[in-house]
Amino acid sequence: MFDEQETFDKLIEAVDKYERHVQYPDVWYLNxxxxxxxxxxxxxxxxxxxxxxREMAIRKADAIILCYSxxxxxxxxxxxxIAEDFKMRKEFKYPPVRIICNEDDVVEEDIxxxxxxxxxxxxxYESEDGSTQNGKEKGxxxxxxxxxxxxxxENNRITKEQGETMxxxxxxxxxxxxxxxNDFTESRQMILNGVTRIxxxxxxx
Numbered sequence: 352m353f354d355e356q357e358t359f360d361k362l363i364e365a366v367d368k369y370e371r372h373v374q375y376p377d378v379w380y381l382n383x384x385x386x387x388x389x390x391x392x393x394x395x396x397x398x399x400x401x402x403x404x405r406e407m408a409i410r411k412a413d414a415i416i417l418c419y420s421x422x423x424x425x426x427x428x429x430x431x432x433i434a435e436d437f438k439m440r441k442e443f444k445y446p447p448v449r450i451i452c453n454e455d456d457v458v459e460e461d462i463x464x465x466x467x468x469x470x471x472x473x474x475x476y477e478s479e480d481g482s483t484q485n486g487k488e489k490g491x492x493x494x495x496x497x498x499x500x501x502x503x504x505e506n507n508r509i510t511k512e513q514g515e516t517m518x519x520x521x522x523x524x525x526x527x528x529x530x531x532x533n534d535f536t537e538s539r540q541m542i543l544n545g546v547t548r549i550x551x552x553x554x555x556x
Contacts, residue, residue, distance in 0.1 A: 357532045358418050358451065362394070365538035383539070385546050392546070409436045413549045414447040417521070421454050421509045421529070427517070434520035445522025447548045449541070452514045452529045524548070 363369045363381065372378035381392040395408050409415070419426035430450070437445055511529045518527040528541075 357455075358416075358453070359396075361532060361535060361538040362542065365542055366392075381542075383542065383546075385543060385550075390546055392542070405433070406436055406439065409433070410440050412446050413552075414449070414545050415521075416449045416451065416545075418451045418453065419509070419514075421452050421514075422456065422507075424507055424509065427509045427513070431517055431520065434517075437521055445524055447545060447552065448518075448521040448525040449545060450514065450518045450521065450525065450527050451532070452509070452511070452527070453532045454529055455531050455533050524552075 363379070366381040366383040368382045370380050372380070377396045379394040381394055383390055383392070395412070417430050419430050421427075437448075440446070514529060515527050518525045
């Protein structure tokens with residue numbers, strides 16, 4: 352339901368250039384200019400499954416971006432479940448964390464809806480008599496089914512307040528964003544702010 356590729360595409364569109372690691376397909380290098388100096392960001396996507404690679408990425412990351420969909424309870428719980436891993440960082444020092452909630456509506460047809468659509472298409476060619484009426488009835492049935500799907504998704508939608516509460520699990524330097532990824536146009540500024548925050552943190556060490 353939630354395509355993380357959309358978020359990744361927004362990030363690479365915002366930088367000056369990018370390239371993939373020659374050996375590791377989940378590692379990318381993003382280049383952009385910060386305060387007149389070239390900055391290279393290593394972007395590592397270890398996934399959400401509990402693996403050694405994920406734990407290592409959390410321990411070593413200078414900053415972390417986490418994404419979930421407001422329409423997907425599963426993606427929300429997946430993020431909540433990894434909060435404990437952040438406590439494994441050296442001296443419990445939390446990195447800057449940016450949590451992105453994608454508010455884009457994505458509704459998938461269920462079996463019932465797909466079945467109705469198939470029936471409507473096939474019956475339209477079986478007979479010309481009454482085909483218009485049958486088409487209207489099938490169309491109404493399909494719309495009602497889709498309305499039920501939308502209603503079900505809305506009832507299960509993760510609220511902004513729930514997202515803000517979860518963000519607190521990831522340390523004092525955690526910031527929550529509730530956005531439409533499709534319409535978001537401030538990716539570069541978000542990256543620049545993140546790099547600036549990392550540089551400020553390193554000066555304090």
